[in-house]
Amino acid sequence: MSEAASETAFEAVGGRRGGNPRAWIARRAEGIVLPLAALFAGMVAFSIFLLVIGKSPPELFDLMWRGGFSSWFSIQNTLSRTAPLLLAGLCVALPARLGLAVIGGEGAIVLGGVAAAAIGGVLGGSGLPGPLGIGIMALAGMAVGALWIGSVGALRHYRAVNETISGLLLAYIAIAIMNHLVEGPLRDPASLNKPSTRPLEAAYRIGSIPGTDVQWGLAVGVVACILCWVLIEKSSWGFAARIAGGNMRAAQIQGLPVGPLIVGFCAIAGACAGLGGMLEVAAVHGAANASLAAGYGYTGILVAFLARQNPLAIIPVAILLGGIDASGGLIQRRMHLPDATVLVLQGMIFIAILFSDTFYGRFKAFNPELWTEKA
């Protein structure tokens, strides 16, 4: 039993059994062609839907191009929306490699933002230099986020509480805590009609990447994706995590420290989301308030699944989804379609991507193991 299990686990982490370059390309191609095909299928389904309601698919896709990608203005619009999605996507993708479906990133974002704003308020006026203050705020946001999602992992491992549900419950609780703190103990008395924490002092604000309108959070998100990819694909912890993700019981039997792995990866995921919250506060709002609960955590779910839980793939996927979001306003104004149109498109793409899971390993072209059967 354990031999078969470890073989499965070995395959699950992409263990290679041959050094043939054509085989290598074939396997890699599968991971690109199938998602792209699914994306295309989702868009076709959406186009049919548009035709049924009497709207023009070419017009919509043209507006999507114009609103998201066709001009420097649009590209910046897209990139501004990409920044939080990168970190939110990581919050889902990392535990997913372990086989956990954690979708409560919204809670970690919100509380990370509050923590950062609170620390920033305390440090304000202390004379601490800007970069140091920002660093401390980032650590605070990451710590709180790590605690939040780490709890989800701990509950899953030590108490067998389903992580999808506990994560979502904790997200609702986090938003309630955020509201309570922002309107109560942490409230800035001058923030009359929009209860907020004290605005961060200018030195602790994060600005835009020079020459653009896009905040530095984009760069932070990209770096985080790369680091997480290295963690998962190249480090021994990542290897152990992927084995556990392939077959948890086999991993336990083989003596892998499954508990610490689960809690650790969930904590890192939460830290990413918490960092995202801190960036929203420092780069966008300047304070923590109810606008922090903007739904990035939920869009992050889609980003992670579309990227098939691969941190590097999260980058282009987040840009794509950022572009779709960016064009939403234009579509609403020009085609008089409700803003939910974008949600329908995203839902259809999501379903198509998940359905495409079933085709992995089925097409001969992509599966070198099947090539030898031809003879």
Add this chain to the structure above:
Amino acid sequence: MIQRPAINRRQFLKTSTAAAALGVLGGSAAAATATLGFIYVGPKDDYGYNQAHAEGAAALKGMAGITVVEEEKVAETVDVLKTMESMINIEGAGLLFPTSFGYFDPFVLQASTKYPKVQFRHCGGPWTDKNPKNAGSYFGYIGTCQYLNGIVAGHMTKSKKLGFVAAKPIPQVLLNINSFLLGARAVDPAVTCQVIFTGEWSLAVKEAEATNALLDQGADVVTCHVDSPKVVVQTAAGRGSYVCGYHTNQAPLAPEKYLTGAEWNWANVYKMYATKFVGGETLPNFTRGGLADAFVKMSPLGKAVSEPARKQFEAKMKEMMKGNYAVIKGPLKDNKGSEVVAGGTAYVETAIELESMNYLVEGVIGATS
């Protein structure tokens, strides 16, 4: 920065060239129109806050020389910043109305600094001289309307208990609650008003629960300050309580129980801005107005309203129409017993102190935190 006609002519040229290039605006390129952008935080047909603004915008759609673009459900995040920029860059909007309070800081401020040639007028924002001159704010003194609501409520209540479903304890809401009670107390000093905060601007289940809790405690006239009063009105009327409306006219939802309502009259305000904009005049930066300026209005009195109520309502309205009415005047205590307005002091509706109200007056059951 003074608005000179030359700048507006440039604005027209830019708009019409953009229009010709995009082929969006029907008609010849020579028919230069000004594009006005409206941004709502919720759906346009919510029987409440956003609908009031949309109705105002709708009044502009027939006007010559004006194109209106609208976008709804725009969140108070970088979304609204990008929406504003998109309306400016792609539709060539020259005057924008971001209508939700939370848009002001930092988004409207950022956008107005970045686009000095575009005018931004924000609903309710605390614009001061230190803010960019191409930005500004407008708001209506709807508190006086809640006072009138209170007068009718004071007459119609038999239990002497009123109910108020509020979203968050911010100054604009507190002023409404206090005005409602003070209006009722002008009829009968024994009336009290209980307030429950739902914590969200729009959460149907909580609003229904809050309404039920208020009615359980004996309230028989209910009003509210949430984005969409539809649920409160229906729930209260469904249990046999009277209702006073807010934002827009909810009478169609409960014709038997609807007394009157405090409504916005944004059409008036928007027409003022639009006419000035098209005419190349300077737009005022800080615009406030009350009943007398037709910034706000009252719903027609419902059929259940008694004759004495009607008489007092109309008399008070006449008095308010003269302008400079003070609902909040001393001596006034808050509901914890401390004095908040000294005897002899009166805050007319224009008083800036009202915009930082943080207390509930005596007779309001509830707390701000």
Add this chain to the structure above:
Amino acid sequence: MAGSDIGLWGVPLAILGGAIRVSTPFIYVSLGETITERSGRINLGLEGILVFGAMTAYAVAYMTSSPWLGLLAASGAGACFGLFHGWICKFPKVNDIAIGIAMMLFGTGFAFFLGKPFIQPLAPHLPALPFGFWSDIPQVRAALDVNVLFLIGVGLAVVLWWAFRNTRIGLIIRVVGDSADAARAMGVDPDRVRLLSTAAGSALAAIGGGYLSLYYPGSWNEGISSGQGLMAVALVIFSRWNPLGCLAAAILFGGAGALGPALQSVGLTHGYYLFYAAPYVLTLAIMIASSSPGRTLAGAPGELSITK
């Protein structure tokens, strides 16, 4: 209408009334999910199906002036979503939890899209039976205004509990849920049973949604749900896949939801956000207390992916 001051009695009365009013959608969603999970599938998409059901019920009720037709249409729509979920999940390697999340997003988005024209209009409401007719106090009468769907839901819970134990179809579902191989040995096609169970479960969830829009709060808008679908799935696990347990849990949850405003109305105003979080905290606490690495596996359908 003169209301008497009932003071602190307001709180237990509100909890009672709330338990009845607020629990009804939870009852339907959790009963529906019980059927689905007993057959070995987990359908997290119920949140989206609930919202879609709410929209459909409201729209059809408005267009036909009959709330019952609205409910019927909602259940039909729910069944379609369920069939789709069941069909797509039977393909190998498709993750039913992920599909559920996708259905949640898609169902909600689609509901908002189609529901735009129905935010303003008024649809007829579902009737309620006045069980409090014996009381003079209007608050008691209001609290005991029980909607027919609540009564049907209670009856349904009893019927399902009995059916799982005593009928052939109940046995089939349980066998399919415990072991697909054993089911095949019996001559039953597990995929087909799961398909129909998911459809039935989704239809019930959609009816739960219809209750929200046609009775309480009685209006369609995009904020109608605050996670009820997801909470109900949690309730199923907590109640150990037992329909009567679901009923009890739903009522408990409904009472907790009414706590916040009721406490405010008697003067406990500080920290009201935290009181509003009570249902979520309660659910989480109960889930933690009732789970343990050894115990969750006992009583769970063997084929359920979250227990494997």
